[in-house]
Amino acid sequence: MDEDDGSIAPSMLYAYAAIMEGGALRERCPELSADIPVLEQLSIERGVPIGGKDFKTGPTLMKTILAPGFKTRMLGLSGWFSTNILGNRDGEVLDDPESFKTKEESKLSVLEQILQPNMYPELYGDMYHKVRINYYPPRGDNKEGLGQHRHLRMVGLSHADKD
Known part of the structure; x- marks a missing residue:
């Protein structure tokens, strides 16, 4: 040094x-x-x-709270969408597709690690998982996180929640 x-x-x-x-x-x-x-x-x-390695906030935090409950109750998921809206330098950097790639991979891996779709293909094998980070300069340092998941009830009915 x-x-x-x-x-x-x-x-x-x-x-x-x-x-x-x-x-x-x-x-x-x-x-x-x-x-x-x-x-x-x-x-x-x-x-x-x-x-620690990550002080999760927003949609990623919600995934780590909700997904174990879905798995424990054997509720299938057909999809999960989440986005962060950032207006600071982090948002500007992550607006670049190459810079976003690593972040996207880490955020996408959260559900795979928790739900284990290879072990439960009938519940999670076809799940569509989309993660986005949107750069919106007027937002400044005030991060906003939004998420929506759609789970399948045991009788085959679909239900959507927003977090």
């Missing part, structure tokens, strides 16, 4: 500073800044916890 090494990301410096100051480190986005052996060891030596 003293040599200003370009391979050290600013987020790693933040993690280092937080650990050195004794402040618990809680990752709020799905990144791996503190997932390097030297920072993990430093946190152990200083007794500073490092927690």
Whole structure:
């Protein structure tokens, strides 16, 4: 760090500073800044916890709350749509399809990990899952998240909810 090494990301410096100051480190986005052996060891030596990889909010949080309940009750899902509306720099960056690709993959994987469509193909095998992030500059730093899911009741009737 003293040599200003370009391979050290600013987020790693933040993690280092937080650990050195004794402040618990809680990752709020799905990144791996503190997932390097030297920072993990430093946190152990200083007794500073490092927690989480993602401080879920909005539609992703709702998926992690609702999907386990659907699975436990064996309620099938035909689809889930979610979108975030961002007006800040995050929204501008994610408006680029290449930049959005990694974020989309991580957001799409949430339901697959919870529902396990390969184990329950009759309930989730044909589920349509769409994730979008929309850049809308007037929104500023005020993120808005919207979601809709359609689940199939046991008697074959369809029901839609918005979260």
